[in-house]
Amino acid sequence: MADPDAASAALIAKLLQEENPYGEDVYGYQDDSDDEDYGRAKRKKKKKAPKPPKEPKPPKEPKPPKEPKAPKEPKRPREPTGDEEFTETGRRKRKDAGTARAKARPWDDQEEVKFREALVLYGRDWKKCAEHVGTRDARSFTSHAQKHFIKLCLQGKPLPAKVRETGDGYTLSGKPLDPNSSAAKQYGFKVDTSFTLPDGTRPAGLMTAEDAEEAEKARQAKVAETVGKLPVDSDGRFKVGTVLRKKFDEEVERDENADANPNVGTEDDDSAEKWIEGKVVDVDKDDADNPLPYSVEFDDGTFEDLAHEELEVWVQARIKHQKTEERRAWEEEMERKRSEREAEREAKLADKEQKAAEKAAEKEAKQLAKVREARDRAAAEAAAAEPTEYARSRPRRETAAVGATTFRDAGGGTLELHPMRKFSPSPPGSGVPGAQPFKLTVSPAAMLVMDLHAHLCTNEVIGYLGGSWDPDTKSLTIERAFPGRGVASGMDVEMDPIAEVELKSQVEAQNMKVVGWYHSHPVFEPTPSGVDINNQLNYQRLFRDEPVGVEPFVGFIVGPYDMRLPNQVSSVTAFCAQRLMKAGATEDVPFEVSYGLSDDKDVEPLTVGSMAAVVVQNKSTEGRVNPTELWRPFTTFExxxxxxxxxxxxxxxxxxxxxxxxxxxxxxxxxxxxDGVAKTIQTSWGVDLGY
DNA sequence: CGCTGGGTGCACTTATCAGG
DNA sequence: CCTGATAAGTGCACCCAGCG
Structure with missing residues (x-):
């Protein structure tokens, strides 16, 4: 897996631990705009002295940013007065158990309509809202609104604009909704249980309470296990024969590695230390006052008498050392497996190539044989007619190796992400060396379908981009995206070959050319991997416009669920690749392609249809996204x-x-x-999204 | 019986006013 | 301007009834 992903997720996890996004008061509830009216209305019932009404204050200037309030110490809960009971969370238990209450009455359709209207008209002015409905008081209204907001949040629907004026959050106050609040929990903010880091853990922000509890239990179990490994007898003494390691601090050179590579955690910094095995050869069991009852012989022949505490420290250190070695072994194992898979994949590819090459060679050989035969015959005839001199001096054609080496050497093609270079700022298609070789315009329709496709699958998806190429103006236009059925294998996607052919004919059926391809990096940055670059180079070669000397073919990468995204909008990058010479060796380098959007006015029915189609197409995909799952417990990450x-x-x-x-x-x-897209997901996937 | 949705008590916070 | 009183707002937990 991609390291950047792991690293960033870990970073986020850390951040989340360090500062709970909900812990602090995000804003001090300072609605300056229209408070006056509001307050006055409230106060009406209080009889005021017939003072001349104060002239309405001018709209308050935005208050100077409040000084960060001194951290309020949490108010002491009232002293318990005796028999009061508390919940586990420390709250006082309710006393209304068993008391009579007003009869619950469902909101009928008319009230529901009025309810929606009220929110649109009056936002969070609950009094006015309740008045608008007429048959409910403000308390009922807010109760209903609380749940209504949570549902909107789940469905990703925006709050009415008037409501947003007083806060973007999906709570009554406008603060961000806490997904773990019991109000929200019962509406099913389910945490994505499939998202794990490469080491199998989950970022803290994505842990459910149960997950966290389990993790804590596991941690404690591990501690217990470690302690249990201390080789002591029933008296708590180290046994004779206990194997220890001794650390020779004086020989440890603080190696530069530790400084040069800050990623190496402190846990591993014993890698540079030298360890030597030792053995407890005798324990002085008789003299309880002996501070150094343990005689230890080390493998280098030295002896030492030691205290219990020292041994304990060493044994713990040894266990820890073993652990890090286990981890190292595990990492090596993973790496080995990864390269194995890689090699296998490449071998397959090479095999395919070889077969293709053999076939081509065979064909060529056959043709060659035919030509030779004809030539020999002609030569024989000529020789019969003319003396052998010509036959001997006639130029011979070297039989070239006809191995159609369409694929590159095995050196490339890694899954590592490669940073993209930028073209020079000269106008695209200007032909200036270093400039982007063509202008690129993408239609919103294509972006919509690509982005939607990427959002539907937790695996990588892949597809083609159809459009046109104008060699005169050197402009490439992408009009539509054609989602493919991907065969995902780990981080790499390949297209089902049959689907590929179908897809091409689909593009052509719409009078377009294939001018690009796209795929997704579901949770990591949209930067091409070696495999992606390889694919791109092959495509480019295939679609090369020889007379113009341009390869009008572009690769798009969509990153829908990267946890580091600053907001909810996926990152989409376009790239092409170039083979550069560097110190005599070739290097394949991705270049970022800049593009503009065509200014469509509306979304055509055809696009709506494409979006519906890609939803339906993925209804039984293995890696289908669970739309109600949490992507992350926060919306922005700025x-x-x-x-x-x-x-x-x-x-x-x-x-x-x-x-x-x-x-x-x-x-x-x-x-x-x-709503149309969401409803299509709901009906075709058979999931309840509340639409 | 579990789920969903309406309703409400509790323990606050916030805004505002009146009186000093 | 400060301060205490007070009304209203708020988040949350929990209760309860209806429904499938």
Missing amino acids: NFKPGGGPCTKLAKLRASLCARLPAGMSELREEEIM
Whole structure:
């Protein structure tokens, strides 16, 4: 797996541990805008002296940013007065158990309509909202709204604009919703249970309470196990024969590695230390006052008398050392397996090539034989006609090796991500050396389908991009994306060969050319891997426009669920590849391709259809995304600071696609399209999204 | 019986006013 | 301007009824 991913997830996990995004008061509830009215209305019932009403204060200037309030010490809960009972969480238990209560009455359709209207009209002014409904008081209204908001959050639907004026969060107050609050929990903020780091752990932010509990239990079990490994007898004494290691601190050179590579944790910094085995050869059991009752013989022939504590430290150190070695072995094993798979894959590829080459060679040989035969015959005839001189001096054709080496050497093709280089700032397609070889324009329709496709699968997805190439202006236009059925294998995708052919004919059926391909990096950055670069080079070669000397073919990578994204919008990068010479060796380098968006006015029915189709196409895909799962427990991640409430994958999808809709589209239309996508997911996948 | 949704008590916080 | 009183708002946990 990609290291950057692991590293970043770990980073986030750490961040989350360090600062709970919900722990601090995100904002001090300072709604400056329209408080006056609000407050006055509230106060009306208080009889005021018939003072001349104060002239309405001018709209308050935005208050100077509040000084960070001195950390309020949490108020002491009232002293327990005796027989009061507390919940496990420290709350006082309710006393209303068994008391009579108002009859619950479901919200009927009319009330529901009024409810929605009220939110649109009055936002969080609950009094006015309740008045608008007419048949409910403010308390009922807020109760209903609380749950309504949570559902909107789950579905990724936006709050009404008027509500957002007083806060983006999906709570009554506008603060970010806490997915672990019991109010939210019962509405099923299910944490993505499939997302694990390469070492099998989960980032802290994605742990459920149960997960965390389990992890803690496991940790404690491990501690117990470690302690249990101390080789002591029933009296707590080290046994004779106990194997120890001794650390020779004086020989330890603080190696530069530790400094040069800060990623090497302190846990491993004993790698440079020297260890030597030793054995307890005698224990002075008789004299309880002897401070150094243990006689130890080390493998270098030295003896030492030691205290119990020293031995314990050493044994613990030894266990720890073994652990790190185990880990190292595990990592090596993983690496070995990975390269094995890689080699296997490459061998397969090479095999394929070889077979193709053999076939081609065979064909060539046959043709050659034919030609030879004809030539020999002609020569024989000529020789018969003319003396042998010509036959002997006639130029001979070297039989070239006809191994169609369309694939590169095995040196490339790793799964490591390669940083992309940038073209020179000269205009794309200008022909200036170093400039981007063509102009690239992408339609929102293509972006929508690509992004949607990537959001639907936890595995990598793959597809083609159809459009046109204008050699005169050197502009490449991508009009539509054609989602393929991917055969995902780990981090690498290949397209089902049959689907590939189908897909090509689909593109052609719409009078387009294949001008690019796309794939996704579900949870890591959209930077091409060696395999991606390889693929791209092969494609480029295949689609080369020889007369113009340009390879009008571009690769897109979509990164939908990278935890590091600053907001909900996926990152999408375009790249092409070049083979460069470097110190006599070739190096294949990805270049970032800049692109513009065509200014469509609306989303055509055809695009809506494509989006529906890709949803349906993936309904029984193995790595199908669970849309109601949490993508991450926060919405924004700016300057490494998590912000906002929980974000489900559905919310992520909606928001990301929304950002790709043609500019200037009405909110109503946006919602219509997004609701359409969500509903398609709901019906075709058979999941309840509450739409 | 478990799930869903309406309703409410508790323990606060926040905004505002009146009186000093 | 400060301060205490007070109304209203808030988050949350929990209760309860209806439903499949």
